[in-house]
Amino acid sequence: xxxVTIVGAGSVGSTCADVLAKKNxxxxxxxxxxxxxxxxxxxxxxxxSSAINHFDTRVKGFTNDYTxxxxxxxxxxxxxxxxxxxxxxxxxxxxxxKIVRSVTNSIMSASPEAIIIIVSNPLDVMTYAAHIExxxxxxxxxxxxxxxxxxxxxxxxxSELSISPMDIQALLMGGHGDTMVPLPRYTxxxxxxxxxLIAKDTLEAIVNRTKKGGGEIVNLLGTSAWYAPGASxxxxxxxxxxxxxxxxxCCVRLDGQWGLKDVYLGAPVKLGRNGVEExxxxxxxxxxxxxxNTSAGHVKxxxxxxxxxxx
Numbered sequence: 001x002x003x004v005t006i007v008g009a010g011s012v013g014s015t016c017a018d019v020l021a022k023k024n025x026x027x028x029x030x031x032x033x034x035x036x037x038x039x040x041x042x043x044x045x046x047x048x049s050s051a052i053n054h055f056d057t058r059v060k061g062f063t064n065d066y067t068x069x070x071x072x073x074x075x076x077x078x079x080x081x082x083x084x085x086x087x088x089x090x091x092x093x094x095x096x097x098k099i100v101r102s103v104t105n106s107i108m109s110a111s112p113e114a115i116i117i118i119v120s121n122p123l124d125v126m127t128y129a130a131h132i133e134x135x136x137x138x139x140x141x142x143x144x145x146x147x148x149x150x151x152x153x154x155x156x157x158x159s160e161l162s163i164s165p166m167d168i169q170a171l172l173m174g175g176h177g178d179t180m181v182p183l184p185r186y187t188x189x190x191x192x193x194x195x196x197l198i199a200k201d202t203l204e205a206i207v208n209r210t211k212k213g214g215g216e217i218v219n220l221l222g223t224s225a226w227y228a229p230g231a232s233x234x235x236x237x238x239x240x241x242x243x244x245x246x247x248x249x250c251c252v253r254l255d256g257q258w259g260l261k262d263v264y265l266g267a268p269v270k271l272g273r274n275g276v277e278e279x280x281x282x283x284x285x286x287x288x289x290x291x292x293n294t295s296a297g298h299v300k301x302x303x304x305x306x307x308x309x310x311x
Contacts, residue, residue: 146249
């Protein structure tokens with residue numbers, strides 16, 4: 001039986017559940033939420049679409065009952081609060097870390113063998129928190145990071161060139177957000193380097209838009225994105241459960257790659273049945289390496305804040 005649990009039945013979590021159900025490769029998707037009725041209601045709504053969308057995946061929702069998650073192969077954690085006006089970075093880290101740690105403990109009690117995928121923000125430090133709390137090997141706990149960022153990047157390139165986004169292969173590294181490391185050298189359109197198709201200044205504008213992709217959605221909607229983040233998490237789940245070994249940029253603990261150690265950063269990995277099957281240490285030029293070191297420095301600062309808060 002193939003079973004996936006999603007903790008947090010908000011917009012991102014419920015979108016992830018909906019995408020996974022429609023792909024129809026799972027036996028069961030469980031939605032867990034702390035708010036009474038939210039997981040149950042959204043799961044029921046998704047299940048009621050099964051006859052229309054032609055899937056058999058059972059979608060079930062529960063309120064804070066982790067016994068219903070027993071036997072999960074993968075757990076996606078989307079829980080956490082968005083940053084509110086007047087809330088400092090330290091406040092956000094403290095609040096969401098407590099949530100992620102609590103959820104991780106509950107998951108480990110119910111499904112100790114489960115692979116854990118983190119979507120909660122701040123993404124890099126929440127992956128760190130879940131990894132430490134779970135006690136699992138680093139390949140079993142990783143974060144979404146560049147899967148979402150490259151999806152946005154590819155969408156923007158597709159719009160610029162009026163082509164299918166499926167023809168684009170792209171890679172980004174580093175932290176999730178402003179310190180991400182763009183890699184146009186590793187971006188191609190049906191094998192053609194993107195630098196041959198888009199002018200340098202236009203490509204730089206696309207990269208900058210990608211860095212601020214989440215903020216652009218917030219400015220338009222007044223809240224965070226959910227369709228692309230939910231679909232990105234679902235794509236990662238599918239690669240693991242189906243043992244597809246797709247290469248995605250994910251937030252992982254580096255252990256000497258690129259000269260970096262004990263820091264959680266977006267890097268290209270092979271995702272399969274065992275989680276992160278391999279971290280692919282691509283060659284970076286001096287400029288790219290400098291950007292990656294800057295990004296790593298920023299993430300280490302946030303990790304230090306977490307360490308200080310947790311004592």
